[in-house]
Amino acid sequence: MRLKGFISIAIMRNSSLFFIYITSGAVLLSLLLVHASFSESAQQANLEEKAMLVKTLKLTDLCLFTEARYTRHLSQADLNTPFQDHPLSLEHFPSGSFTQAPERTGERP
Amino acid sequence: MINWIEKQRYIIDFTISSLLRRKVKNFGLLALYTLIVFILASTMFFTYSIKKEASLILKDAPEIVVQKIVAGRHDLLPVSYLDTIKNIRGVAAVESRLWGYYYDSLVSANYTLLVPPANGSSEDSAHLPTKATVVESESGVDTSKPLFELNGAVLEPGTLIIGNGIARLRNIGKGDYMPFRAFDGNVMNLRIAGVLSSQSELVSSDLMLITGEDFRKLFGIDKSYVTDLTVVVNNPSEIATVASKIKKRLPQARPIIRDEILRTYDSIFNWRGGMMIVIFSAAVLAFVIFAWDKASGLSAGERREIGILKAVGWETSDVIQMKFWEGAMVSLTAFFTGVILAYVHVFFTGSLVFEPALKGWSNLYPNFELTPFVNLEQLTTLFFLTVVPYTVATIVPIWRAATIDPDSAMRFTGD
């Protein structure tokens, strides 16, 4: 009888389990944030290499979407090209689900 | 105070056993909720990090790029434009660019062919810039055959330096040959002189560095034309002015300033726009409606339970607290699980789930590891977007049911 009582006390309360989960979640999240800040500095060299390449080769865009001219060089694309097919042809390509039409500063005199 | 904490623990205990009673339904709900948080958080992490990275990487992009537009299309730019522009006040240097696209039908991929800018003694530059762009190793000066060297790979006529993505896609490397179909139908065989690093894939994955001569031979472009120009100005604050001067002098010219390039990438991955978020908002809305519906329409069993609680001495506020914890527990669990999984997903697996969408139709897709640019602000936004609506949606409709008076509970005798 006494042993049974002891065992039932030793089993975790539901709420304790929940708190443990949330606490470990918070701890894990904080660790990830620490990882993020470490990575930022660790990746400096990497970022600089890419920036150097951009400078050397005079590049203008990231190589993300190679499906079409206006998706490969987003900053160089004019508004005409995507609109030539259809005004909403940005969704021709799955990349349209991520990107919007490039912003233009408007006509300069 | 201790009492209050203990009381909350009891209520949480009870709520958890209450939730566990309908395991399937509640785990399904939790899974769905976690999935929504996961997608939302992944999108947020991805777009924010890529925007940040773009702004850092492209900060030394050309100050002004000048294109020629004919009948709404990019046209080749006559070399005479260079002289016109170099005479504009404020212009420090003008350099031509030769680049274009080549479609490889074998692997159904588009490559970007680029002639690396020569330095110093190129006949195209207006005058030697005082700030010369630095190259890893300066090539020898031979105006008829400009050399380019990158990390030990020497670009000679008949050779290419290719991006790592191409090397991967076609399974070729240094020393291999690659055939090209030229503009006149002839085949050009070019040797791979080197491969660009895998760390730089985000900007170089589909690049092919080629000599100017080979480029013109491949595409049949006359020496009097180039693809576009880059302009260096004396005073960075004068960039916009110079750009408008260019436009005035050359009506068919379209200048693009560096600021625009950077802003393109700022807005392009705006997670507040795009189809992704439209679909996603619909999902979240549906979910909140579902949660509200679930909370407002109590089943007979749930009603009976609240009646029993009231009958044995729970107040209305106790019942409300219970419901609050029910909502809060589910959303907190979903939040932490979803966000942690999203972080791992985006920064450790390279956005595996998004890859098909990102990759789209292209076979050539860069391998890149995003640098985690995550901050507390993002997490707070996520928290308020996900946890709060659900918790509220669970509590508010409960109000009426929680105010059942215990007398009615007594009359619930039996079912």
Place this chain on the structure above:
Amino acid sequence: MIELVKVKKVFNAGNPSEFSALNSINLLIEENQVTVLKGPSGSGKTTLLSIVGCMSRPTAGRVKLQGREITSLPERFLTDIRRKTFGFIFQQPNLIKGISVLDNVMLPAYPLGEKRLHLKTKAMKGLAELNIANKAASKVEWLSGGEAQRASIVRALINDPHIIIADEPTAHLDTKLSYRFMEIIEKFKAEGKTVIITSHDPLVYESSMVDRVVKLRDGQIEGEQA
């Protein structure tokens, strides 16, 4: 001890279905006595019990608990009094399915935030006294009728109430279990508690330990029996 003065209860006031469950009840319930409210169904027993036990308020009239007027107390105070003073035993055990007997028994004490170990000990002791300690960890669905009834009694006692209220407690029990139930009532009386029961079971109201039987008919008290 508990005094009702001109208590009246009307349901659905203003509607066509309005009806008067209790009409001008005057009642004084003595301490440490077993009082039975007897009457046919519809006589207002349950309503009266519910008002006595602070579970609902009268439409008119006053209710006093140990001299203190409680008729117009705000819900929070009323609930507090109810929690500490009364223990309810319903007709059906009304246990919450899917959780253990022990959890069910401790339920009424949760909002009070007692230390868990202390509460658990109390609960186990209560279960032991009614011989169902071995079922503490079982889910309530596994209990027999009598065991469930006993579990609900333990639950009613968890906050050490002074007054026990039972609504038709033997309605779903066989004779043997009904006698057992009355034995438990006797024990309460011996402990100094006050017991109020509604029943139309002769086994209950003819029992020797009952001090007073109050007859109800059509919402009013008929004569009294010693």
